[in-house]
Amino acid sequence: MATKGSFKGLASLATMAITLVGISQHVFAAEPQPYPALPVTIDAFLAQAENDLDAATQESSRAEWVHATNITPDTEWLSSLARERLGTVGLRIARQAAEFDSANAGAAGRRKLDLLKRATNVPPPYEAGAASRLAALQSSLSGDYATGSFVYDGQPISLGDAEALLAKTRDPEAARLLWEGWRDNAKRLKPDYIAMAALANQGARELGYADMGELWRSGYDRSPAQVEADIDADWDKLRPLYAALHCFMRTKLSEKYGPSVQPRTGPIRAHLLGNMWGQNWGNLFDIAKPGPVERPDIDTYLQKANYDPERMVKSAENFYVSLGFDPLPASFWTSSQFVKPRDRSVDCNPSAWTIDNRRDVRIKMCIRVTRSQFTTVYHELGHDFYNLAYADQPFLFRRGADEGFHEGIGDFIALSATSPAYYKEIGILPPDVAEGDDIGQLLQEALDKLPLLPFAIALDKWRWGVLAGKISPDDYNRSWWKLVAEYQGMVPPRPRPDDGFDAGAKYHVPENVPYISYLKARLYQYQFHEAACRMAKWKGPLHRCSIYGNKEVGERLRKMLALGGSRPNSEALAMFTGKSDADPRAMLAYYRPLMQWLDKQNAGERCGW
Ligand code: X8Z
Ligand code: ZN
Numbered sequence: 001m002a003t004k005g006s007f008k009g010l011a012s013l014a015t016m017a018i019t020l021v022g023i024s025q026h027v028f029a030a031e032p033q034p035y036p037a038l039p040v041t042i043d044a045f046l047a048q049a050e051n052d053l054d055a056a057t058q059e060s061s062r063a064e065w066v067h068a069t070n071i072t073p074d075t076e077w078l079s080s081l082a083r084e085r086l087g088t089v090g091l092r093i094a095r096q097a098a099e100f101d102s103a104n105a106g107a108a109g110r111r112k113l114d115l116l117k118r119a120t121n122v123p124p125p126y127e128a129g130a131a132s133r134l135a136a137l138q139s140s141l142s143g144d145y146a147t148g149s150f151v152y153d154g155q156p157i158s159l160g161d162a163e164a165l166l167a168k169t170r171d172p173e174a175a176r177l178l179w180e181g182w183r184d185n186a187k188r189l190k191p192d193y194i195a196m197a198a199l200a201n202q203g204a205r206e207l208g209y210a211d212m213g214e215l216w217r218s219g220y221d222r223s224p225a226q227v228e229a230d231i232d233a234d235w236d237k238l239r240p241l242y243a244a245l246h247c248f249m250r251t252k253l254s255e256k257y258g259p260s261v262q263p264r265t266g267p268i269r270a271h272l273l274g275n276m277w278g279q280n281w282g283n284l285f286d287i288a289k290p291g292p293v294e295r296p297d298i299d300t301y302l303q304k305a306n307y308d309p310e311r312m313v314k315s316a317e318n319f320y321v322s323l324g325f326d327p328l329p330a331s332f333w334t335s336s337q338f339v340k341p342r343d344r345s346v347d348c349n350p351s352a353w354t355i356d357n358r359r360d361v362r363i364k365m366c367i368r369v370t371r372s373q374f375t376t377v378y379h380e381l382g383h384d385f386y387n388l389a390y391a392d393q394p395f396l397f398r399r400g401a402d403e404g405f406h407e408g409i410g411d412f413i414a415l416s417a418t419s420p421a422y423y424k425e426i427g428i429l430p431p432d433v434a435e436g437d438d439i440g441q442l443l444q445e446a447l448d449k450l451p452l453l454p455f456a457i458a459l460d461k462w463r464w465g466v467l468a469g470k471i472s473p474d475d476y477n478r479s480w481w482k483l484v485a486e487y488q489g490m491v492p493p494r495p496r497p498d499d500g501f502d503a504g505a506k507y508h509v510p511e512n513v514p515y516i517s518y519l520k521a522r523l524y525q526y527q528f529h530e531a532a533c534r535m536a537k538w539k540g541p542l543h544r545c546s547i548y549g550n551k552e553v554g555e556r557l558r559k560m561l562a563l564g565g566s567r568p569n570s571e572a573l574a575m576f577t578g579k580s581d582a583d584p585r586a587m588l589a590y591y592r593p594l595m596q597w598l599d600k601q602n603a604g605e606r607c608g609w
Pocket of ligand 1: 350351352376379452518
């Protein structure tokens with residue numbers, strides 16, 4: 001196996017004539033130099049392409065890992081070089097794959113050819129020097145976001161520390177300063193983002209997509225237009241549930257802070273939600289106070305039970321092992337980053353990696369001992385166990401059934417791993433602590449989970465608009481706040497500057513991680529949970545069901561995960577759930593008791609915004 005992506009393999013086949021009908025070597029005009037001749041059969045081409053991409057992605061993952069866990073100008077330079085090389089290899093292969101568009105490739109071959117066109121989410125254009133410029137912009141955006149800081153209370157503060165303060169503060173003025181500070185910092189990313197988007201869009205167009213947004217919407221085994229339509233239809237069904245939660249929390253916030261800080265009608269002030277992006281309101285449970293039954297504060301109990309980051313990861317691994325998964329490889333424990341190092345800059349956004357495209361799986365986090373991070377650890381390990389489950393697939397199928405599946409697996413597991421009963425089982429809660437009532441649990445989960453739905457839609461509708469050229473850089477902030485108001489029902493504490501880059505204050509924007517996957521994941525995880533609880537013959541309410549220790553469910557899950565991306569998402573879904581359509585019904589069913597309760601609480605309020 002080559003250690004670096006190279007043209008060598010293909011060049012050695014250059015003398016073979018292409019005999020397949022309809023395939024020409026020079027369909028692209030004005031190429032600086034012709035590519036080497038294609039291997040003679042589709043199978044040979046695919047085998048070579050998989051080898052080359054395998055090598056180039058490994059190189060780039062390793063360089064990005066080193067950069068993300070030690071941000072310096074040198075590691076930025078190295079990661080940019082590896083990205084460029086991967087971009088160039090991916091581009092060459094994607095263009096060659098297009099030459100087989102009308103060839104008879106068989107089902108698996110056709111799937112692989114399609115995947116090759118989407119080998120990267122951020123495709124470079126063909127023009128000389130463009131891959132290198134794009135890679136440099138990506139690495140610089142990545143480093144700039146990760147090392148971003150602003151002055152708060154006279155001191156520079158990182159995003160992680162700002163998030164921790166925002167979670168706990170109940171002083172609206174402090175919250176506003178933290179919230180605005182992080183957004184003002186993001187503005188310096190705007191020029192690079194504009195340049196990056198122009199280049200990647202050109203690359204996407206050269207691959208036959210209208211723009212990079214359309215490329216992103218092509219990964220769901222249906223047309224990009226259908227993906228958009230599905231999201232609108234899903235939101236129509238989910239909006240009443242979100243609106244009920246929005247109404248309830250608005251009342252609570254207004255009662256807590258007074259109507260001058262949070263009016264009793266209209267949108268919610270975005271800085272009051274205990275989260276930098278208003279995408280998770282779980283930190284506001286103390287303000288929500290649903291009733292007379294106390295709910296244990298897990299942040300405190302984690303500390304009391306002496307949980308540390310490694311123990312949190314061990315507990316998550318133990319959950320997967322209880323389902324019959326093999327324990328994580330030893331390299332996971334030696335290579336992962338669990339805590340923020342004191343001596344260097346790192347990227348703290350949680351992520352999961354497979355460095356060698358096989359079994360060298362890792363996570364990179366700056367774990368804080370909190371309830372929310374406890375759940376995130378289960379989320380990240382979901383990625384790693386998925387990676388391990390499909391490690392024996394051909395390279396191109398070592399991916400999720402779609403990106404939403406990948407994001408949904410760990411969350412599905414966490415649905416069984418966040419109840420007070422489970423916390424007792426693993427020693428976080430002492431046996432004699434009251435577990436709280438059903439509404440309390442459902443409300444906590446709804447605060448954690450529902451606000452992401454409109455946030456995801458706003459974020460990706462904004463990017464689709466930007467990438468399609470419908471939103472110009474002058475209009476970035478105005479259109480962003482319009483979408484936030486429409487979907488999230490939120491407004492900034494004070495008007496935001498027109499020339500800002502507030503959407504860029506979210507990691508996934510400078511990093512070019514599509515966000516619709518998280519929306520899809522929210523729907524899938526309740527479908528998985530419902531199906532798993534059925535398999536476990538659970539009779540009670542779904543929020544009380546836990547699949548901890550259930551080997552039968554584990555075996556069925558592993559079968560679905562082992563498919564990787566070899567089959568359409570609908571087949572993977574049907575294999576585990578018996579139904580082939582992704583839809584919000586399971587999620588709505590899960591929260592039905594809460595919805596009824598919220599409707600009662602909201603009686604007399606002017607809900608909506
Ligand atoms: O980015 C993530 C994961 C990384 S794979 C922690 N999530 C989204 C976010 O934090 O914005 C998980 C939930 C949504
Ligand atoms: Zn994830």
